[in-house]
Structures are given as structure tokens and as C-alpha cells.
Amino acid sequence: MVAAHALIFCGALDAMDLLLTDEQEGLQSTFAKGIAKELPLERLHGAQGQAADNASLRTFADLGWLRMSMPEEWGGLGLGYAEEVLLFRELGRNLGPLSVLAGVLAARLAASSGKLELAESILDGEEIGIVVPEGDAGAASGGAGRARLFSTGDCRKGVLVLPDGASLLDLTALDGAAAPCLDGTLKMCSFELGDARPVGHTEGGDLWWQGSLLTASMFVGQAEGARNMILEYAKVRQTFGRPIGAYQAVRHPIAEMTARAEHARCQTYYAALALGMGRADAAMQVAAARTLAQDAARKNADANIQLHGAVGITSELSAHLFLKRGIVLSNLFGRKKAALRQILNDDLMEV
């Protein structure tokens, strides 16, 4: 049958292409292996999780993963968003530390605002947190209002990214007490933005769209991770003398999880390329990736818990972690509402 199809589709390979190149395949498998080894989901059960994530940030820095998209003079490889989405997809799959995202954005901010030492220290693995303003992101531009800091361990700096500019904040002086967080694998502090000291700033929306894109990739990884978890279980858990994966009430939702994750993955790759090219529709493409990926991650987290039965709601199983981390991510870089507004108001690009 393959030969028959080959007869029909006899074209050569074109440039327009969403498949990975050999180099990208190589990178992806390096990321996948490294992250699966450093950050197995089980680490998140119990106290050792944070220590593992702190150590892994250094490891990733040593491997050059944080600087891979930096230019050569920074020891980087000059790679682009297309490669970054591969890294963040793998991080999402294993609920990797948010400080990798913060680090990539903060290093870019520090480098482009001339804070070279700071940039070096971030690229070497200094932990940076992510700052999310409460309420409207616009109001935070003036540096007012309350915000939350999400991090793995204790960190002294946070990156605040808004649609029209980004700041690196020194938080040493804050008494921002850690508050318990729904996602217990993260540290969350609440503080007054006016009390933080800015140590770097850039104008423009670049980091906002990069952050949205990388968030979309993490959502894609989560959607796939949740699907993989239930897929394995469906093959081994038996009821009424059969594996549950033989029942359509189980098979069909897993098939839907798969289609959803693929849909979001293709759109995220497309958006990465559009953003890298600076295409006129890049913001809309990223917003669409974000929307599809967030939906896929949430629905897949839901199905993963449901199809596990009672064990699905226990803290021993990792299923709940996909749901909880998804709720954290859905607050980064504006909420879904803002992405939808962007999609609705932007025009499709003429090709």
C-alpha cells in the first residue's frame, strides 16, 4: 500500500515545511533525554522536588540550553524560536522549572539593555522568578499594584513582562512572604510592585510574544504528557477482564486528546516560525497557538484524571500536577481572553 501512495504523491521535498530538520530532530532528542533523566515527574512528590529543579537549572545552564538562542559572542548558537519551542515542549511534558522560562527572557532583557554582567550570571544559572501582576497588566506598566512572584526556590530577582515592555526587578528588599500555592511544586510570593527596584528595562512587545509562544509550547508538552500517562495506564489497567483501553468510552477520549495535542503542536510550530520571520500576522499566530495549547492542556489534564478513576485524584499520582501547573501557566502573559481579542481583531495574512 505504501508503494501505491508513493506513486500518487511523487513530489520532492519543499522548503515550506513543518517537519523537523535533522539538526532539530537531534536537538529534540537531546532535550527529551536530558529532561526525562533530570526531571522525572516523580521528583515532584515530596520535598526533594525543589532541590532537583534548582540543580537542574544549573545543569541546563552548563549544557548551554539557556543561551542557545543568544548570538555567538554570548557563547550561544544563534538558534531561533523554532528550537526554543522544542526545549519548552519537553519541559512542559515533565513540568520543568518555570525559572528556565524566566531565565531565557531575563537574559535577553539584560543583554539588550546593556546589563552584561547580569546577563552572564543569568545564563550561568542564577535563578530568576516570573512576576505576574494582579488584575490588569496595563495598570502595572506604571509600576503600581500588587503582583505575584513564582519561582522554584528562593530567588532575588524576577522578570515582569507586559505587552509593551519588560522589567527585571530586584526583590532582595522585599518581605514578600511565601504564600501556599495550589501548585505546591512552586513557590509563590505576593508583593507591592512599587517596592521592587528595577535593574533593567526594555520597551516593546518582543518578550511578551516570546513568552506567550514558550508558554504555548509548555502547554503542548503538558497536553502530550497527560495523554501519555493515561495511554500507558489504559494498556495495563483491567476491568471486567479487559484492559480499559479496549473500551470506547476510554479509547475515544484518548484519541481526542491526541488530535488536540497535535493540533496545538502544529500551530505552535507554525507560530514560532511566523514570529521568527517577523511576519505581520505573528502576534495572531502566537495567540492562536496559546489558545489551542491552553485548551488542549486543560482538557487533557481533565481526561487524564477522569480516566484514571479514583487513583486519578490522589496526590500520589502526578495527574493533578498537570492540571495545577496548567492553571499557573494560564495566568502568564495575559489570560486567554486577551489572546482571543488579539485573534479576533487581527487580519489573516494574504499569502
Place this chain on the structure above:
Amino acid sequence: MDLVYTPEQIEFRRKARDWLKENVPGTRPSSREEAAAYDKAWQRRLHDGGWAGLNWPKEYGGAALTGIQSLIWFEECERANAPAYGLMSIAQTHAGPTLIARASEDLKAFHLPRILRGESLWCQGFSEPGAGSDLASLKTKGVIDGDHIVVTGQKIWTTGASTADYQELLVRTDPDSERHRGLTWIICDMRSPGITIRPIETMMGESAINEVFYDEVRIPISNVVGDINGGWSVAMSTLAFERGTTFLRDQISLSAKVERAIDLARRTPLADGRFAIEDSAIAEKLAELKAEGLGHRAMAVANVSNVDRTGSPGPEGSMVKLLVGGTYKALGEVVTEILGLGMLDYDHSRASNPWAYDFMNSWVVTIAGGTSEIQKEIIADRVLELPRAR
């Protein structure tokens, strides 16, 4: 990964755009016979312009386009508002490819040029009243009598049977056989004595689908494609082509429909006097559908790239069909909300209210060509290798 078109692709797009600008005909008539003539004439024009058999190989008169070129072509067709294949679809997208892959040289030499030139319309006689999703349970009987197969039985849901010249017909030639063994794939001349066609009206008010009755219809054995009793594997390649790129144009049209719905929401006031787009629930739903459409396109790019690289369509076609069906239905729901009573202005023809037509037709999208449930089964089996219930 790369989104940059090569100079050749850009040139190809320009050529397609220019040709379509000169050649797109007027509106397709609604009566069945006139529509059939229109579809044939359009195919003839495509043929004369070098656009027939888009991904068929050159040796059979095809245009041998790559997957990406096909995508570009369909995008340009959408932009130019060019007719879809219409009743030509079966001939072009699965009968032709199945013949190329499996038929004798004589059958190829006779049929392929006729299909390309728009001289023959085809229909697909697979489904029966007792065999739809479960195609292997079909019963229509084919008895071998000398150099003929004599067919008796019934098919149903046959799109375009009354206007078709030929049919992809699947019959049981071994009466003692079970399931997929003992079936034969044969070309049936629709003008053969013994065939009776009865149209079935759809909920859109059309009669494009039919029941077809066979009363000792004699078909030459030389019309068999593949082997006698070996029809199942031929049918499976037909279905693989059907799920391959057949729906590409529909996928692209869907995005254009979402844009039209957004435009509709900007122009249509709700009961409270605000425009529908000012209603946040409607606006957000439309934005979600637009995002889905962008995702479908990205998936199409990935899928055609994959076909170009590996030479065969994978089970991804089932994922796209499943997702596109969902978007179609959701689009109908939101338009119903926007139009209110206006959704009811429908005189049982597509032209009177394309929104109402498309909403009713969204169930065709999720049933015909393999239901959404069957697509999920295919994903579960072939992508996920889940244990089987059967």
C-alpha cells in the same frame, strides 16, 4: 521547519492565481443535471489548463503536484472562489488514484483520460443499509457467470448516483465468505440494465444521495480492479485516498467561513441593539474558531509536508477530519446565536441561506466518509495501538 516559500512555489502560486482569474466560471446551478454538466465543464477547463489530476503522476496525465503545491492551489481556488470538484470529487480524488494503484493497464487506458477530461462522473457504491461503518458486513451479491459478474442487491447513500457514469462497486463474490474475505471491487457502468436509482432527500432539502438497486446487473469480469475476492485491500486504499487530501479544500474553506461569520457578527444587531460582535460570549467563540482554523492550516502544512517526505498519507488524516467536523458544528451553533430568527429563512436550497445549509451540513461532515467515532477508532488503533475491543 521552514515557512519560506521557494521561488518556484511563489511562481507556482502566481501562475495558479493568474489562470484562475481568467477561468473561474459563474455560479453553479442547483438542478442536479445542470450541476453535473457544470462540474464536467469545469473539469474539462482544468484539464485544458494543465490542472487536472493534481497529484496523479505525469505518466497518467496528472499534474504531479507536491503536497505543498496542492495546498497552494486550493488556497488560490478559495481566493478566486473557484468551484470545488462537486460531483467530480470521487473520480478525481479516489477512483482515479485507486485505478492508478491497482487496475489493469486496459482499465487505466480507458478510464483515466476520461476522468481527467471531465467526460465521466463516478460514484461510490460501498455503503449498504446493513453496512456503513461496518463495511465488511456488506451483502450485495456478485455471482460469477462465464466472463461476467452478475450483481444483485442494494447500496445506499450513494452520492451522485443518478448523474454518474461509473461506480466503484464493492460486492460479495464468495457467498460463503465472512467479513472482509470474499469481496470484489469492480467498476459498474451506471447505465447497465437492471439498475434502479431512487433519490433520498436530505435535511438540507437536496437529493444528492440515493438508494441503488441491482437486479441481475451483468458486469464484465475485466472490470474487476485487483483480484476477485481480493476487493477489501482495494477498498482500503480507496478509503486511504479519501481520507488523504480529499478534504484539503474543505479545510481551507472553513477558515474563510469563520472570517465571514466574524464579518456577519460585525454587521448584525442583536435584540438589545448591540452588534453581535460586541457580545463577549459570541466574540470569544468566534475567536476560538478562528484559532482552530489557523491550527487546521498548520496541521495541513505538516501533513502535506509529511506526505511529500514519506510518500504516503498517515493516519493524521483522521485527526484532521475529526477536528474539522467539530469546528464546523461549533460554527453553526454560534451563527445560530448571531442570526436568531434569521437562521430560519431557508427555502430548502443552499443559495437561500448558506449559514443554515452549512449548519445542517455539519452532520454530513461528521458522518460521511467515516463517522467521527470511526475516526477515533482509527486513531486509537493505528496511532496509539490501544488494545482492541473487536
